[in-house]
Each structure stands twice: as C-alpha cells, then as structure tokens.
Amino acid sequence: MKRGMTKREKKEARAGWLFISPWVIGFICLTGGPLLFSLYASFTNYNMTSRMDFIGVANYIRMFKKDPVFWKSLGNTLYYVLLAVPASCVCAIFLATLLNRKVKGTPVFRMLFYLPTVLSGVAVYQLWIQLLAPQSGLVNSVLRLFGIEGPSWLADPAWTKPSLVMMRVWALGTSMLLYLSSMNSVSKDLYEAADIDGATFLQKFRKITLPQISPIIFFDIITNMTGAFQVFQEALVMSKNGKGDPAGSLLFYNLHIYDEAFTRYNMGYASAMAWFLLVIVMTITLINLAASKYWVHTEEGET
Amino acid sequence: MRGTEHTVIKGGLTSRKRKKRILDTVCFILLAAAALTVLMPLWFMVSTALKDMDEIFTYPITWYPHNPVWSNFKDAWMSADFTGWFLNSLFVAGFAILGGVLANSLVAYGFAKIKFPGRNILFTIILGTMMIPEFVTMIPQYVLYARLGWVGTYLPLIVPQFMGSAYFIFMLRQFYAGIPNSVIESAQMDGASHFCIWRKIMLPMAKPAIMTVVVLSFNWSWNDFLKPLLYLTDTARFTLQIGLKIFVSQSNTQWNYLMAASCIVLLPIIVVFMCLQKYFTDGMNLGGAVKG
Numbered sequence: 051m052k053r054g055m056t057k058r059e060k061k062e063a064r065a066g067w068l069f070i071s072p073w074v075i076g077f078i079c080l081t082g083g084p085l086l087f088s089l090y091a092s093f094t095n096y097n098m099t100s101r102m103d104f105i106g107v108a109n110y111i112r113m114f115k116k117d118p119v120f121w122k123s124l125g126n127t128l129y130y131v132l133l134a135v136p137a138s139c140v141c142a143i144f145l146a147t148l149l150n151r152k153v154k155g156t157p158v159f160r161m162l163f164y165l166p167t168v169l170s171g172v173a174v175y176q177l178w179i180q181l182l183a184p185q186s187g188l189v190n191s192v193l194r195l196f197g198i199e200g201p202s203w204l205a206d207p208a209w210t211k212p213s214l215v216m217m218r219v220w221a222l223g224t225s226m227l228l229y230l231s232s233m234n235s236v237s238k239d240l241y242e243a244a245d246i247d248g249a250t251f252l253q254k255f256r257k258i259t260l261p262q263i264s265p266i267i268f269f270d271i272i273t274n275m276t277g278a279f280q281v282f283q284e285a286l287v288m289s290k291n292g293k294g295d296p297a298g299s300l301l302f303y304n305l306h307i308y309d310e311a312f313t314r315y316n317m318g319y320a321s322a323m324a325w326f327l328l329v330i331v332m333t334i335t336l337i338n339l340a341a342s343k344y345w346v347h348t349e350e351g352e353t
Numbered sequence: 354m355r356g357t358e359h360t361v362i363k364g365g366l367t368s369r370k371r372k373k374r375i376l377d378t379v380c381f382i383l384l385a386a387a388a389l390t391v392l393m394p395l396w397f398m399v400s401t402a403l404k405d406m407d408e409i410f411t412y413p414i415t416w417y418p419h420n421p422v423w424s425n426f427k428d429a430w431m432s433a434d435f436t437g438w439f440l441n442s443l444f445v446a447g448f449a450i451l452g453g454v455l456a457n458s459l460v461a462y463g464f465a466k467i468k469f470p471g472r473n474i475l476f477t478i479i480l481g482t483m484m485i486p487e488f489v490t491m492i493p494q495y496v497l498y499a500r501l502g503w504v505g506t507y508l509p510l511i512v513p514q515f516m517g518s519a520y521f522i523f524m525l526r527q528f529y530a531g532i533p534n535s536v537i538e539s540a541q542m543d544g545a546s547h548f549c550i551w552r553k554i555m556l557p558m559a560k561p562a563i564m565t566v567v568v569l570s571f572n573w574s575w576n577d578f579l580k581p582l583l584y585l586t587d588t589a590r591f592t593l594q595i596g597l598k599i600f601v602s603q604s605n606t607q608w609n610y611l612m613a614a615s616c617i618v619l620l621p622i623i624v625v626f627m628c629l630q631k632y633f634t635d636g637m638n639l640g641g642a643v644k645g
Contacts, residue, residue: 066467072515145387173594311492317496324492331484
C-alpha cells in the first residue's frame with residue numbers, strides 16, 4: 051500500500067513539484083545554500099577576492115574576546131530592543147483599545163494611524179532628522195509650547211536611541227491592527243456578563259481583554275523583538291557619518307556587520323557575526339515559546 | 354431571582370448610558386489627539402517644503418508657510434536626476450509586482466491544492482525561513498551575485514522576486530485553502546490541467562488576495578533601501594531611495610528642497626495607500642494569522 055504510487059498520484063506529484071519549483075530554486079540558491087556558505091565562511095578568513103583559508107574558530111574568538119566594538123554594538127542593540135518593543139507594544143494596545151470602542155470616525159482614525167507604517171526609507175529618516183533638530187525641529191518646538199526644553203536628540207548620545215524608538219512607535223500600524231482584530235474576536239458574552247456584575251472599563255480591560263488577547267501580545271512581542279534586533283537602515287542614514295555616531299551610540303549590531311562586510315571586506319568575520327545573530331534570534335523565539343506556557347491564556351482544546 | 358436581576362439592570366440603564374457617552378467622548382478626544390500626533394510630522398514635511406530659506410531659519414518656527422513657494426517642488430526635482438530615479442524605481446517595482454503575483458500564486462497553489470510527498474515538511478521549512486535575519490544570507494547572496502556579474506545591474510533586485518516570498522506564499526495558501534476542493538475536482542473531471550485551473554479558476558477567485566500581493570510588493574520595492582544600496586553602483590541606475598540619499602549629502606542645508614524631494618518620494622505610496630487601503634490592511638491581518 052505504502053510503496054508504489056498510482057500513475058495518477060505520480061502525475062499529481064510531478065505537477066506539485068513543478069508548481070512549487072520557483073520557491074525550491076529560490077530556497078536552494080538564496081536561503082539554504084547561502085546559510086551553509088556563510089556557516090563555512092565564518093570559519094575562514096574570507097575577504098571576497100583573494101583568500102578563504104580555514105582558520106577554525108578564530109573569528110568567534112575575535113568576536114567575543116578581541117573586538118570591543120562587537121560588545122558595544124550588541125549592547126546598543128539590546129538597549130534599543132528593550133526600549134522599542136515595550137513602547138510600541140503598549141502604544142499599539144492603547145490605540146487598538148480606543149479604536150475598539152467604535153466611536154464616530156473610527157475607520158478614518160484607523161487609516162491615519164496605519165499610514166506611517168507604509169512610509170519608510172530615506173525620505174522618512176530625513177524627515178525625522180528635521181523633526182528632531184534641537185532648535186527648529188517640530189518635536190522640541192511642541193515641547194517648548196509646554197515649557198519643556200527638549201534634548202538635542204540625534205546629536206546627544208544619550209538621546210539617539212530614544213529618537214529612533216520614537217520613529218518606530220510612529221509606525222506601529224501592523225501591531226495595532228493585529229490587536230484590533232484579536233480584540234474584535236473576543237466573545238461579547240464575556241463583556242455582557244461583566245457589565246451585569248458592574249465592572250468598570252478598566253476592570254474589563256484587565257480581566258477580560260488582556261488575557262483574551264495574550265496569545266497575540268506574545269506573537270507581537272516575538273516579531274517585534276526579532277525585527278528590532280535587526281535595526282540597521284535608520285542608523286546608517288540618521289547617524290552623522292553612517293557609522294553610528296555620535297559617540298558610537300547608534301552603532302547597532304547589523305551596522306557593525308555591514309561595516310565589516312562591505313567597507314572592510316572582512317566577509318569571514320562578518321559571517322561569524324551574522325551566524326551569531328541567527329542564534330540570538332532563534333534563542334529569543336525559543337525563550338519566548340517556553341515562557342509563553344506560563345502567561346499566555348489559551349482556551350481549553352485550543353493550541 | 355431572574356425577575357429582580359432584570360429590574361436592577363433596567364434601573365441602572367440611564368446612568369450607564371450617560372457613563373457610556375462620557376467614555377465615548379473621552380475616547381474620541383484621545384483618538385483625535387493621537388491622530389494629530391501622527392499627522393504632525395507629515396504636515397511639518399509639507400510645510401517645510403513650501404517655505405523659503407529665510408522662513409526656515411526663523412526662530413521660533415512658523416507652524417505653516419507664510420509665503421508658500423510652490424516652485425520649491427519643481428526646483429528640488431530638477432536639481433538632481435529625480436525623473437530618472439523615479440522611472441528606475443517604477444521599473445523595479447513593476448517587476449516586483451509581476452514576479453510577486455506569478456511566483457507566489459503558483460507556489461501557493463501547489464501547497465494548497467496538489468498532494469505530493471514532502472509537501473508538509475517543505476511548508477514547515479517555508480515558515481521557518483521567515484525567522485532567518487536578512488543579514489545572515491546577505492553576504493553569501495552578494496558573493497553569488499558578484500560571481501554572476503550581476504552587481505551594478507537590476508538583476509539582484511528583480512530575479513529573487515520571481516522565486517516567491519514566504520510571507521506571500523503563506524498568505525495566499527491560506528486564501529486558496531478556503532476555496533472548496535470540489536471546484537477543482539469538477540474541473541479535473543472535465544480534463545482541465547492544474548495549470549489551467551490555476552489560470553482560469555484560482556487567479557480570478559483569489560483576486561482580493563492577489564491585490565494584497567500587488568500593493569505590498571509595490572510598497573516594499575518602493576521603500577527598499579538595502580538592496581539598491583548594495584547592488585546599484587551607477588548613479589544613472591539608482592532608485593529613488595538611493596538617489597535621495599545622494600541628494601541629501603549634496604544639499605546639506607537646503608531643507609526646503611530636501612523636504613520637497615521627500616514629499617515627492619513618499620507621494621506615490623500615500624496615493625496608493627489612500628486608494629487601496631483595504632488591501633494593505635487585509636495583508637497585515639492575514640500575516641497575523643501565522644499564529645493560527
């Protein structure tokens with residue numbers, strides 16, 4: 051029974067493989083193959099042009115023991131992740147909660163809140179450089195209306211990362227929609243029962259909404275964390291020299307990889323860093339998966 | 354028991370109604386404040402683009418341009434090869450859309466509607482590839498394209514678009530899975546091949562999902578910065594993103610020109626988004642369905 055496919059099944063199988071062949075070719079050439087190549091390259095002194103000698107774990111030793119920039123970039127990135135993920139998560143839930151009350155004009159508000167998400171790239175970074183200008187920028191001008199003298203943002207090493215976080219929070223549309231649609235699918239009966247008990251808005255939010263959408267919060271945190279860990283373009287365009295200044299405060303992990311790979315052509319070393327990044331991202335996901343058992347609310351019989 | 358409960362609810366109704374109205378008003382005010390915050394940066398961009406240099410350096414800043422200089426847009430556009438870069442961006446985006454629709458809908462059909470050995474494990478691999486950071490494959494891909502002699506051409510930007518993307522494959526497969534198998538089986542009874550079914554039945558039926566692929570492919574291609582940065586070397590071949598970066602480094606203090614150019618770069622996306630908003634947000638919702 052198991053062996054030997056019928057003629058029809060064989061034909062089906064051939065058609066199936068033919069249909070997915072674009073992806074298979076892409077996977078081999080652009081994902082799977084490159085993964086193996088960069089794993090091998092990480093054990094060599096590959097420089098793209100002349101040499102690719104096996105040097106064992108020397109790149110990894112250099113990374114952990116001899117490259118202070120590596121630790122600095124890792125620290126900067128962690129700082130950014132720990133600031134950006136909770137900030138955008140909280141703001142997205144807040145906006146979704148407001149939208150979920152379905153007051154007048156909700157569709158328009160939803161569209162406006164989502165708009166910045168489709169905008170990205172150099173034009174947006176350039177705009178934020180203007181917004182964050184210490185004297186004439188919009189942010190500090192608005193703060194001045196409230197009598198607050200704002201920091202000099204992108205020029206002050208202590209404020210560069212909060213600057214980028216602000217920009218990220220501006221574009222939180224994807225998370226917001228995720229939360230909104232999961233809030234929509236929470237059973238109305240739960241709220242009605244709570245209403246009968248005279249629960250306040252905040253009580254309902256804490257006791258019903260939050261537990262019910264916790265699987266989505268969990269999903270959003272993972273995707274946001276892995277995404278924030280790969281912060282790169284903003285730092286390249288918005289730091290003064292494209293190298294993460296002032297004071298190396300925007301020197302993120304991927305910027306360091308980019309610099310090693312494409313300005314110094316230390317491809318072997320950059321590959322080792324890239325593989326370490328892969329390990330970090332996988333670890334984040336696994337830790338989150340393990341931790342989710344303890345705090346994510348799931349219905350009985352649902353996985 | 355039931356009777357008393359009922360009267361209690363009725364008694365509390367008016368005060369509850371008033372409370373609801375207050376809450377709704379607070380909610381509306383908060384939404385309006387948030388909308389203002391979100392829109393202010395864009396307003397600032399347009400307003401700066403219309404100011405003359407004197408007004409840009411006035412302090413405290415003016416909240417709207419007192420003497421709007423509309424020619425700033427034209428002057429900024431003319432001061433660099435924006436027309437060429439614009440056309441280049443359109444060219445690349447066109448292929449991104451074409452490749453995105455063709456490859457992803459074919460692959461997704463294969464996974465959704467054809468039974469073949471290895472299907473499930475391959476689909477798990479597709480989902481797994483979504484986790485791989487771009488930077489891990491970036492270096493080997495660069496080496497590959499350099500060996501092929503593709504650096505400096507559009508090929509590294511275009512060819513991968515014809516090999517499908519995990520995100521779209523997943524999204525379209527979900528959509529196809531919702532189309533009943535009986536539709537396909539009856540077509541097969543009539544002797545239709547899978548290709549024919551994909552072309553004549555599936556593509557038309559999946560139009561909303563395909564539209565999502567179109568708008569998102571356009572959006573991502575238009576905003577793409579890293580690939581053009583790595584692979585385009587000749588100024589005449591630059592896309593808008595890279596061109597704008599060159600323009601920035603050349604016109605340091607001409608903020609009005611900078612903002613005018615930024616406006617024009619963002620305008621196509623804004624227009625497409627305003628017209629086809631539904632398809633953008635549908636895609637994001639489907640993406641959220643990864644959690645299942």
